[in-house]
Every structure is written in structure tokens, then in C-alpha cells.
Amino acid sequence: MELMPVKPEDAGKWAEMRRDREAKRFMPMVDASVEELARRLQECTADTTDMSGKEILLSVHAGDCLVGFVGARNASRQMRYAEISYLIDVPWRGKGIAQAAVRCLIDKLFASGYRRLFATISVGNVASIRVATKVGFVHEGTLRQHHLIEGRPVDQEIHGLLDREWTGSAYAPKPAPDDSPC
Ligand SMILES: CC(C)(COP(=O)(O)OP(=O)(O)OC[C@H]1O[C@@H](n2cnc3c(N)ncnc32)[C@H](O)[C@@H]1OP(=O)(O)O)[C@@H](O)C(=O)NCCC(=O)NCCS
Numbered sequence: 001m002e003l004m005p006v007k008p009e010d011a012g013k014w015a016e017m018r019r020d021r022e023a024k025r026f027m028p029m030v031d032a033s034v035e036e037l038a039r040r041l042q043e044c045t046a047d048t049t050d051m052s053g054k055e056i057l058l059s060v061h062a063g064d065c066l067v068g069f070v071g072a073r074n075a076s077r078q079m080r081y082a083e084i085s086y087l088i089d090v091p092w093r094g095k096g097i098a099q100a101a102v103r104c105l106i107d108k109l110f111a112s113g114y115r116r117l118f119a120t121i122s123v124g125n126v127a128s129i130r131v132a133t134k135v136g137f138v139h140e141g142t143l144r145q146h147h148l149i150e151g152r153p154v155d156q157e158i159h160g161l162l163d164r165e166w167t168g169s170a171y172a173p174k175p176a177p178d179d180s181p182c
Contacts, residue, residue: 001100003058003070003108005046010059011038013066017089026122026154027087028147044071048105048112051077056109060088060101067092070105072117080115086131098131106135110163122147123155132159136166 011034018029018037032040044057053075060068068088075082084105088098109117119137121128133139137159145153 001097001104002061003101003104004061006041006044006057006059006069008038008041010066010069011035011041013089014041014069017068017087020090022090022125022127023087024150026125026128026149027085028149048072048108048114051075051080051113053077056082058101058105060097062092062097065092067097068101070098070101072105072109075114080113082109082114082117084109084117084119086128093127098127099134102131102135106161106166107168110166115163116160118158118160120146121157121159122149123157129157129159135161137161138165 014037015032015034017023018027018032023029040055041057044055046056046058048056050056055071055073056075057069057071059066060070066089068086070084070086072082072084084102086098086102086105088101106117117137118140119128119132120143121132123142129139138161140158140160143156143158146156147154
């Protein structure tokens with residue numbers, strides 16, 4: 001598993017992943033064309049030291065396949081916190097890739113001076129809560145009806161991790177199957 005800077009050419013794959021039922025059910029996403037996503041990718045940075053408020057986004061690769069995205073947004077230079085997010089392509093789920101990618105991202109963010117990271121997770125998003133918990137995040141509370149997702153108000157769990165709690169990314173994802181789906 002490897003994290004790489006995103007490129008506008010990744011927009012098609014990103015659009016496909018965003019169309020997944022689970023992603024649409026649990027993530028507050030605005031409708032966007034491939035062209036709009038390509039422009040957004042162009043505006044993102046891979047530089048985790050950039051606390052200007054720019055969206056940090058990295059693509060997740062298994063061998064030659066682009067299998068997901070991880071990122072950080074709502075960063076505050078003053079508070080030195082940021083909100084992380086993650087999305088893995090359906091055929092690649094359940095192989096430990098999100099956990100490995102999130103651990104790599106956290107390593108980079110804490111090394112870049114962040115003090116606190118948090119994830120905002122829809123109630124009932126069992127896989128995402130499992131990823132956050134296994135990586136070391138703690139459920140700090142729930143914001144009632146905090147997000148509107150496809151027009152529905154959805155409670156959001158806040159999971160937080162402090163730099164002093166971080167023990168590092170020593171974790172190996174399960175090996176990719178021989179019949180790689182990409
Ligand atoms: C959440 C998501 C990124 C997880 O990706 P992934 O690569 O499958 O995650 P991992 O394989 O690293 O870990 C998933 C864990 O959840 C568990 N899990 C998944 N679905 C589950 C379910 N329905 N019930 C119980 N556990 C479940 C897996 O068994 C695994 O735990 P384990 O390592 O103890 O076996 C992926 O499902 C996804 O992209 N979902 C849509 C987008 C999303 O919700 N993003 C999070 C926004 S905060």
C-alpha cells in the first residue's frame with residue numbers, strides 16, 4: 001500500500017467510488033461531474049505541512065491499482081487540528097487497506113505539526129468506526145443531526161486522536177489477492 005499525490009486524471013475513479021451506495025449513505029457529498037472533481041483535485045495538496053486550509057488529499061495504491069483516497073480538511077493552523085476522511089473502492093474493502101492508509105496519513109500529519117486529528121462518522125457506519133477505533137481514535141461524543149446526507153439529518157460521532165496517544169504506523173495490511181480487481 002502506498003500513498004501518492006492526487007492528479008486530475010484520478011477524477012474518473014474518484015467519481016466512480018463516490019457513486020457507491022455506502023459512500024453516498026454515510027458521507028455528505030455534493031453532486032459533482034468528473035470535470036468538477038478534476039478541478040477540485042487540481043486544487044488539493046499532498047503537502048501535509050500546508051495548514052492554509054487547502055484540502056489535503058492523497059490517493060491510495062495497491063500495486064498498480066488506485067484503490068482509494070485519504071485526506072484531511074477543516075484544518076486550523078491556530079488550533080493545529082484537522083479532520084481526516086477515507087474512501088476505499090468496493091472490491092478492495094475488508095483487506096485492511098483503509099487502516100494501513102489512515103495510519104500512514106496520521107504519521108505524516110503528526111510529523112507535520114498537527115496536535116489533534118478527528119473523524120466525523122455517521123452513526124451506523126460500522127466499517128468506518130471500526131477503522132477509526134483500530135487505529136486508535138476514541139469516540140468523544142455525538143453531534144445530533146450534524147450532517148444532511150441526501151436530504152436526511154444524520155447524527156455524527158466525533159472520534160479523536162491526540163499526537164501524544166499516537167504509537168506509530170507499524171501495521172501491515174492483509175496481502176492483496178492474486179486476482180486484483182483493477
Ligand atoms: C470505511 C471504509 C473506508 C473501510 O475501508 P476498508 O479498507 O474496508 O477497511 P479495513 O479493511 O481497513 O477495516 C474495516 C474493518 O471494519 C470491519 N467491518 C466492515 N464492515 C463491517 C460490518 N458491516 N460489521 C462489522 N465490521 C465490519 C472489517 O471486518 C474490518 O475490521 P477488522 O480489521 O477487525 O476485520 C470503506 O468501507 C469505505 O470506503 N466506506 C465508504 C466511505 C466511508 O464511509 N468513509 C468513511 C467516512 S468517515
